[in-house]
Structure formats: structure tokens, C-alpha cells
Amino acid sequence: MFDPKDEEAVSGLQSIHIMRHICLYLAICIELGYKFPVVGAASLSQTQNLYDHLFQNYNQKLLPLLNQSHLLQVNVSLNLVSITDFNEISGELVLIGYFSLAWTDEQLSWDTEQYGGKASLVVPPEDVWRPKLSLIYPFQSTQWLGNGSAQIRIFPDGTVVWFFGEVISALCSYDTTFYPFDSQSCKLELTALGWNSIEIELDSPDSQVLLNYYKENGEWSLTRSIVESYSIKDISVIGFTLKLKRKPQFPLIYIIIPVVLLGGLDYWIVLIPDDSGERVSCAMTVFLSFSVYMGIISDNMPKSSDPISYLYYYLLLLMLLSGSIVVLLVLSSKLHRKDGSCLVPLYIKYLVWILRLRFLRSRKTKVSTIAHPNIVQQLSYDGTVPEKFKAERNSVNDGTDKNDSSSDSFYAECSWVLVAHTYDLSCFVTFAISHTLITAIYLGILYQNITLA
Numbered sequence: 001m002f003d004p005k006d007e008e009a010v011s012g013l014q015s016i017h018i019m020r021h022i023c024l025y026l027a028i029c030i031e032l033g034y035k036f037p038v039v040g041a042a043s044l045s046q047t048q049n050l051y052d053h054l055f056q057n058y059n060q061k062l063l064p065l066l067n068q069s070h071l072l073q074v075n076v077s078l079n080l081v082s083i084t085d086f087n088e089i090s091g092e093l094v095l096i097g098y099f100s101l102a103w104t105d106e107q108l109s110w111d112t113e114q115y116g117g118k119a120s121l122v123v124p125p126e127d128v129w130r131p132k133l134s135l136i137y138p139f140q141s142t143q144w145l146g147n148g149s150a151q152i153r154i155f156p157d158g159t160v161v162w163f164f165g166e167v168i169s170a171l172c173s174y175d176t177t178f179y180p181f182d183s184q185s186c187k188l189e190l191t192a193l194g195w196n197s198i199e200i201e202l203d204s205p206d207s208q209v210l211l212n213y214y215k216e217n218g219e220w221s222l223t224r225s226i227v228e229s230y231s232i233k234d235i236s237v238i239g240f241t242l243k244l245k246r247k248p249q250f251p252l253i254y255i256i257i258p259v260v261l262l263g264g265l266d267y268w269i270v271l272i273p274d275d276s277g278e279r280v281s282c283a284m285t286v287f288l289s290f291s292v293y294m295g296i297i298s299d300n301m302p303k304s305s306d307p308i309s310y311l312y313y314y315l316l317l318l319m320l321l322s323g324s325i326v327v328l329l330v331l332s333s334k335l336h337r338k339d340g341s342c343l344v345p346l347y348i349k350y351l352v353w354i355l356r357l358r359f360l361r362s363r364k365t366k367v368s369t370i371a372h373p374n375i376v377q378q379l380s381y382d383g384t385v386p387e388k389f390k391a392e393r394n395s396v397n398d399g400t401d402k403n404d405s406s407s408d409s410f411y412a413e414c415s416w417v418l419v420a421h422t423y424d425l426s427c428f429v430t431f432a433i434s435h436t437l438i439t440a441i442y443l444g445i446l447y448q449n450i451t452l453a
């Protein structure tokens with residue numbers, strides 16, 4: 001059953017796999033070590049001789065330039081491993097990265113032939129002069145990068161390569177205007193404190209932060225990075241700018257959608273029949289839920305007024321709507337309990353007539369009134385309309401509309417119950433429109449920010 005061709009294919013695959021490993025290893029070495037060290041046949045005593053030759057008269061406290069008025073160029077690369085934490089409230093950005101520093105130490109060069117072909121030498125960092133880099137904007141105390149860390153590799157032409165890992169906590173200003181679709185830009189600025197820009201110049205061979213070992217963060221995605229070197233007031237600075245974009249799924253599910261739904265639920269309370277007697281307490285509950293959400297959001301966002309997130313404004317408007325629903329419901333239950341024997345004033349009847357869109361219907365019924373004039377006649381003179389109001393109405397409508405007898409029947413029917421129902425219905429429509437409008441504007445602002453970014 002076993003096909004020898006398969007075996008060949010498998011071994012082929014394996015060799016590809018091994019090749020890939022070698023290539024990866026080479027790539028890392030080239031990237032870190034600049035030159036891949038040719039393994040020479042140097043013995044321990046030859047290496048000892050080399051070490052003695054290099055460090056006998058070496059002083060690691062002095063800038064390693066034979067002519068001290070020259071400029072020492074230090075190349076800095078950052079290999080970002082992960083963004084461990086980005087604390088919105090304090091503005092602390094914690095990240096892990098590998099730094100690779102390279103410079104030329106003019107005292108540390110040798111002839112490979114003399115030392116058994118030794119092509120590189122690894123020594124502890126304390127033996128060699130190193131540029132002491134620190135963050136310009138650290139979160140807590142200033143820290144020296146690479147304090148007490150990895151070995152240093154020296155090449156025969158004097159190139160020194162220092163590769164070390166570091167956990168950095170930097171200060172980063174934070175802008176939540178478009179939360180949860182916000183993007184932040186954080187800049188790590190490194191400098192060799194104590195040296196000025198005519199002594200040490202920081203530079204970088206890359207234009208971007210390297211991501212060979214990068215592990216994606218759950219909350220933030222890295223969209224872009226820029227590496228640039230410049231000088232601020234006579235000190236040479238290298239800046240690593242990280243553009244971070246929040247992954248919005250969690251806040252969308254946890255905050256935005258529930259808040260929109262809660263606001264959408266609120267105005268339906270108006271349609272609950274008044275006799276159930278739970279309308280006001282229900283509206284109060286929704287109102288309180290908004291303040292709970294206010295609390296949740298302020299726990300997750302900086303309490304800075306500069307600038308305030310649009311989410312707060314949206315929530316505030318929803319709270320205002322919710323508060324006014326409570327007040328209007330209290331008024332509504334008063335209307336529902338109004339004594340039936342008390343007459344409805346004419347202007348309220350007129351308002352109800354407009355709100356129930358009766359003027360549209362009256363035009364339609366006008367066509368039918370011609371067909372059945374008797375019925376309408378009967379309805380309008382069935383005695384329920386007090387003669388006083390009829391007289392008033394006639395004086396208002398005098399001459400303009402003699403035969404609008406359909407509104408007569410409406411004026412006759414209009415009672416406090418109808419007024420209360422009309423009131424509830426108009427509240428519902430008004431709040432539905434307001435909520436939809438506010439939500440549409442809020443989401444529109446967020447959407448505009450997404451498309452711009």
C-alpha cells in the first residue's frame with residue numbers, strides 16, 4: 001500500500017521545512033547580527049589573547065572615538081513583541097520590545113588572521129562603552145534601557161551590536177472622542193541623556209517598527225508605525241510612533257448596542273394601558289439603567305473634559321428623553337383619571353382634532369357626506385354638542401366652511417379618554433422620532449470617523 005513516491009514527497013517536504021528553518025535563522029541573524037559570523041578555528045587561548053588585546057587599555061567610561069570631535073552614530077531598531085497594556089484612564093502604555101543597537105567602537109578592531117580567524121567576540125555589556133538610552137516621556141521613573149541585560153557582540157571592524165529585551169512603560173495622551181471607534185497615536189521618544197547631538201547621533205536603518213516577533217493584542221491593533229530621528233534642543237532623539245486602533249467589537253456588544261436598545265425600549269412604555277398602573281415605575285427603571293451605564297462607561301474612560309467622548313453626549317440626551325418620559329407619564333395618568341363630567345375645552349378638542357389627523361379624514365368624508373347628508377345631519381344634532389360651543393365654532397368658521405359637518409361629529413365624540421389616548425400616542429411618536437434621530441446622528445458621526453481613519 002505504501003507508495004515510495006509518497007516517501008520521497010515526505011522527505012522532500014521535510015527538507016523544505018528544514019530549509020525554511022535555516023532561512024528563518026539566517027534572516028534573523030542577518031537582521032540582528034549584520035554579518036553572519038564565519039566560524040573560525042580559533043582556540044580558547046587565541047580568544048583570550050584577543051580579549052586581552054582589546055581590553056587591556058580600554059576605558060568603557062569614555063566615548064569610543066579616536067578623534068573626540070567626531071560624531072558617533074548609533075543605529076537603533078525596535079522589534080515590537082507585544083502591547084501588554086494600554087490604560088485609558090492613566091494613559092500608561094506598557095509594551096515589550098527587543099532593541100538592537102549598533103555603533104562603531106574605533107578602539108575595538110582586530111585583524112582576524114592574527115587570532116585564528118575569530119570573526120566576532122561576545123563579551124558582557126559592562127566591559128564595553130554603551131550609549132545609555134532613556135525615554136523622554138516615561139510613565140513612572142526614568143529608566144535606562146538595557147540595564148543589566150544581554151551580551152554584546154563585537155566584530156573585527158569595531159562594529160558593536162547590542163540586542164536586548166525591555167519592558168517599557170511610556171506616557172501616551174489619550175483621545176476618546178470617537179470611542180469605541182477611536183485610534184490613538186503613541187510616540188516613544190528615546191534619547192541618550194547627557195550627550196548632545198554633536199557627540200552622539202541616534203539613527204535608524206528602518207522606516208518602521210519591526211514586527212518579526214509581534215503578538216496581536218486583544219484590544220488594540222497596530223495599524224501603522226513610523227520611525228524617525230530628529231533633534232530637540234541639541235539632543236538627538238529617535239521616535240517610534242505607533243498608530244493603534246481599538247477593536248470595537250467588545251464595547252459595541254457591551255455598551256453601545258444595549259444603550260441603543262434601552263433607549264428604543266423607553267418610549268414603548270407610553271403605550272402600556274394606564275390602568276396597569278406600572279408605567280411610571282417602568283420608566284423610572286429605564287431612567288436608572290441609563291445612570292448605571294453612565295457609571296460603567298466612566299469606569300472605562302479617562303475623566304478628562306478635554307475632549308469629552310460623543311458617547312457621553314449621546315447618553316446624556318437619552319437620559320433627558322427618559323426623564324421627560326417619566327414626567328409626561330405622570331401628566332398622562334392625571335389625564336386618564338380626569339372626571340368625565342368635566343367638559344373638554346374647545347381648544348383642546350381642536351388640538352386633538354389636529355393631532356389625530358382628522359383634517360385628512362374630513363376631506364375624505366366630505367365626499368361621502370354628499371351621498372348621505374341625512375346621517376351626518378343626525379350625528380351632528382344628536383344633542384351631545386352643547387349649543388354654546390357650536391355657536392362659538394360657527395363664529396370661528398363663519399362663511400369659510402359651512403358644510404364641514406364631519407368635524408361636528410368629532411367635536412361631539414371628543415372626551416377626556418380620547419384626549420388622554422391622543423396625548424399618549426403623540427408622546428410615542430415624538431419620542432420615537434427623537435430617539436431615532438439622535439441615534440442616527442450619533443452613529444453617523446462614528447461612521448464618518450471610521451471612513452476618515
Ligand SMILES: *[C@@H]1O[C@H](CO)[C@@H](O)[C@H](O)[C@H]1NC(C)=O
Pocket residue numbers: 067068069070
Ligand atoms: C579631529 O577632527 C576634526 C574635524 O573632523 C579635525 O579638524 C581635527 O584636526 C581632528 N583632530 C585630530 C587630532 O585628528
Ligand SMILES: *[C@@H]1O[C@H](CO)[C@@H](O)[C@H](O)[C@H]1NC(C)=O
Pocket residue numbers: 142143144147148
Ligand atoms: C539597573 O538595574 C539594577 C538591578 O538590576 C537596579 O538596582 C538599578 O536601579 C537599575 N538602574 C536603573 C537606572 O534603572
Ligand SMILES: *[C@@H]1O[C@H](CO)[C@@H](O)[C@H](O)[C@H]1NC(C)=O
Pocket residue numbers: 073075102103104159203204205206
Ligand atoms: C547604521 O545604518 C546605516 C544605514 O541607515 C548604515 O549605513 C550604517 O553602516 C549603520 N551603522 C552601523 C554601525 O551599523
